Amino acid sequence: MRRRTAALAAGIAAVMVLTGCSTMSPGADGTVTLSMVESLTNPARTDLLEKLIADFEQQNPKIKVNLVSPPTEQADQKIQQMLQSGSGVDVLEVRDITVGPWSNNGWLYDMKKDLAGWKGWDALTDNAVAASEDDKGRTYFVPYGFYGLSLFHRTDLIEQAGFDKPPATWDELLEQAARIHDPAERRYGYAFRGGANAHSNATAAIEAYVAEKIDPANGYRLKDGSTIFSAPEALDAMETYLKLFRQASPKSSVAWGYPEMVEGFSNGSTAFLLQDPEVIATVSESKSIDKDQWSTAPLMAGPSGKTVQPLATAGWGVADGSKHKAEAVKLVEFLSEGEASTAFTKKNSLVPILKSAAQDEFYRTGPWASYVTMTENPDTYLVVTQPRGVAWWAEWQQRADTDVQKMVLGKLSPKELLAGWDAYWTEKWKK
Numbered sequence: 288m289r290r291r292t293a294a295l296a297a298g299i300a301a302v303m304v305l306t307g308c309s310t311m312s313p314g315a316d317g318t319v320t321l322s323m324v325e326s327l328t329n330p331a332r333t334d335l336l337e338k339l340i341a342d343f344e345q346q347n348p349k350i351k352v353n354l355v356s357p358p359t360e361q362a363d364q365k366i367q368q369m370l371q372s373g374s375g376v377d378v379l380e381v382r383d384i385t386v387g388p389w390s391n392n393g394w395l396y397d398m399k400k401d402l403a404g405w406k407g408w409d410a411l412t413d414n415a416v417a418a419s420e421d422d423k424g425r426t427y428f429v430p431y432g433f434y435g436l437s438l439f440h441r442t443d444l445i446e447q448a449g450f451d452k453p454p455a456t457w458d459e460l461l462e463q464a465a466r467i468h469d470p471a472e473r474r475y476g477y478a479f480r481g482g483a484n485a486h487s488n489a490t491a492a493i494e495a496y497v498a499e500k501i502d503p504a505n506g507y508r509l510k511d512g513s514t515i516f517s518a519p520e521a522l523d524a525m526e527t528y529l530k531l532f533r534q535a536s537p538k539s540s541v542a543w544g545y546p547e548m549v550e551g552f553s554n555g556s557t558a559f560l561l562q563d564p565e566v567i568a569t570v571s572e573s574k575s576i577d578k579d580q581w582s583t584a585p586l587m588a589g590p591s592g593k594t595v596q597p598l599a600t601a602g603w604g605v606a607d608g609s610k611h612k613a614e615a616v617k618l619v620e621f622l623s624e625g626e627a628s629t630a631f632t633k634k635n636s637l638v639p640i641l642k643s644a645a646q647d648e649f650y651r652t653g654p655w656a657s658y659v660t661m662t663e664n665p666d667t668y669l670v671v672t673q674p675r676g677v678a679w680w681a682e683w684q685q686r687a688d689t690d691v692q693k694m695v696l697g698k699l700s701p702k703e704l705l706a707g708w709d710a711y712w713t714e715k716w717k718k
Contacts, residue, residue: 316349317349318348318349318350318351319349319350319351319611319614320350320351320352320353321350321351321352321353321377321378321609321611321614321615321618322352322353322355322375322376322377322378323336323340323352323353323354323355323376323377323378323379323618324354324355324356324357324362324365324366324369324376324378324379324380325354325355325356325362325379325380326357326359326362326363326366326379326380326382326385326601327359327362327380327382327601328356328357328358328359328362329359331634332634332635333354333356335630335631335634335635336354336631337354339621339622339627339630339631340352340354340618342621342627343618343621343622343627346621347614347617350614350617350618352378352618355376362380363382363385366379366380366385367389367394369606370389370392370394370395370606370608371392371394372608373608374608374610376606376608376609377605377606377609377610377611377612377614377615378603378604378605378606378609378615378618378619379603379604379605379606380601380602380603380604381395381427381428381601381602381603381604382600382601383418383599383600383601383675383676384675384676384680384681386421386427386428386604386676387675387676387677387678387680388676388678389427390421390425390427391678393607394606394607394608395427395428395604395605395606395607396427396604396605396606396607396609396612396615397425397426397427398426398427398429398604398605398616398619399420399424399425399426401612401613401616402426402429402616402620405620406624407620407623407624410624410625410641410642410643411623411640411641411642412639412640412641412642412644412662413665414433414598414640414662414670415429415430415433415640415641417670417672418430418433418598418600418602418672419602421676422504427604428601428602428603428604428619429602429603429604429619429620429623430600430601430602430640431601431602431603431622431623431628431631431632431637431640432600432601432631432632432635432637432638432639432640433598433599433600433637433638433640434563434564434565434598434599434600434637434638435563435564435596435597435598435599435638435658435661436488436491436561436562436563436586436596436597437561437562437564437583437584437585437586437654437657437658437661438453438454438460438559438560438561438583438584438585438586438587438657439552439559439560439561439562439566439570439581439582439583439654440453440454440558440559440560440581440582440583440584441467441555441558441559441576441580441581442579442580442581442582443580444467444474444558445463445467445558447467448463448466448467449466450463450466453582453584454559454584454587455584455585455587455588456587456588456589456590456592457492457495457496457524457527457528457587457588457589458527459587460477460531460559460587461527461530461531461534461535463476463558463559464476464477464531464534464535464536464558464559465530465534465535467535467558468534468535468536468558470537473556474556474558475535475536475537475540475551475556475557475558476531476534476535476536476557476558476559477531477532477535477536477557477558477559477560478536478540478543478547478548478549478551478552478557478559478560478561479531479532479536479537479540479541479543479548479695480540480543480544480545480548480561481532481540481541481542481543481691481692481695482541482542482543482544482547482688482692483544483545483688484544484545484684484688485544485687485688485691485692486683486684486687486688486690486691488528488561489525489528489687489691490507490597490673490687491561491586491595491597492524492525492527492528493515493516493520493521493524493525494506494515494594494595494597494671495524495586495587495588495589495593495594495595496518496520496521496523496524496589496590497509497515497518497520497521497524497589498588498589498591498593498594498595498669499591499593500515500518500520501515501595501669501671502671503669503670503671503672504671504672505671505672505673505674506595506597506671506672506673506674507673507674507712508716513709513713514708514709514712514713516705516706516708516709516712517705517709520589520590521705522701522702522705523590524589525694525701525704525705526701528701529694529695529701532695536557537551537556537557541692541695541696542692545562548560548562549562549566549569549570552566552570552581553566553569553570553573553575553576554573554575555573555575555576563599563636564636564637564638564655564658565635565636565637566636567583567636567654567655568636570654571654578653581654582653582654582657583654583655583656583657583658584657585657585660585661585668586661586668588667592667593666593667593668593669594667594668594669595668595669595670595671596661596668596669596670596671597671597673598638598670598672599673599675602623603618603619603622603623604619605619623640624641628640628641629641629643629644629647632644633649638658638662644659645659645662645663677715679715683711686711687708690704690707690708691704
């Protein structure tokens, strides 16, 4: 088995260990050894990456790759330590929430010129091409896939409640979830997110309600330059969203984060769940609901009949401190095209980056079909870029999550919440 650097000591010791086993000078026979660091680590994912790297090494016998896999909860911190040291990493996992601060510090290499003649560009979806460039045209990473929301739903409970199809709008979601909701029977309408990352689903509702006014380049801004939180439609969205909690969600969901939401749906107790495609694999393994009892549907629309698909993404980039940038870019290209890309997106339940996926039976049928529907109808399901790369994103998440919970508990009105969010982003954008 290939050498793998696993959990490492914190602080500067980690940097020293990682630096010592990577970014080596070419060997006597001209062989180059690259250090590649992943962030969202799990055992199955790491094993897959090792297999893909083995294929790359077979095709490129003069390049060896050492895969470094820190525990997920420490990974971004360790990567930052390595980047700060200026050595020890060649290829790394770059996320939409890390690309901003890391590139601003000069730690990431702009691959724009290196990738100019790459044949893989023609195979990428428009979303993937757009995500690979920042607002100044620089390419700090090539996305390996997307995390996009869809509506997981119980087909049997929808039918039993008298509806012939899943909800297409937020109002319909409220109507169906409220009718299904019966706490006495331990049956709940909606898996509400009131804990960690609560702001994300709340914002999804707001973006849907202001879809026709939104700036595609900044999902928190309207085309007139004001924040989405200042729009009259935003208040309608938040009032509807609050009703979802009060009329159709378990009381305990005031503290639900990702694990609790997913468990609430996969154990059969809730009828609707708004989540990323990675949950498809989790629900598919459920012993509580059969495969013919659930599916996914496209994101719900607002009053205009349109909605917004806020795609989160991550990908592979190259460290500016790498001494082997040409070889590192070659590895990024390999992982971003053909069978390597397809294997990675399928086995990690990601929205794919390749156009060919639209014709792949894997994606065209079952719970994946809703993502193809959204991709093929960009005029209805508008793709926007949220400002996740700003330096204050972590601060925003903490503040916004707290506000959503206060609203649910009756300590903050929807109007007060929106006024605070509008003031927050307006002030930040002035700086």
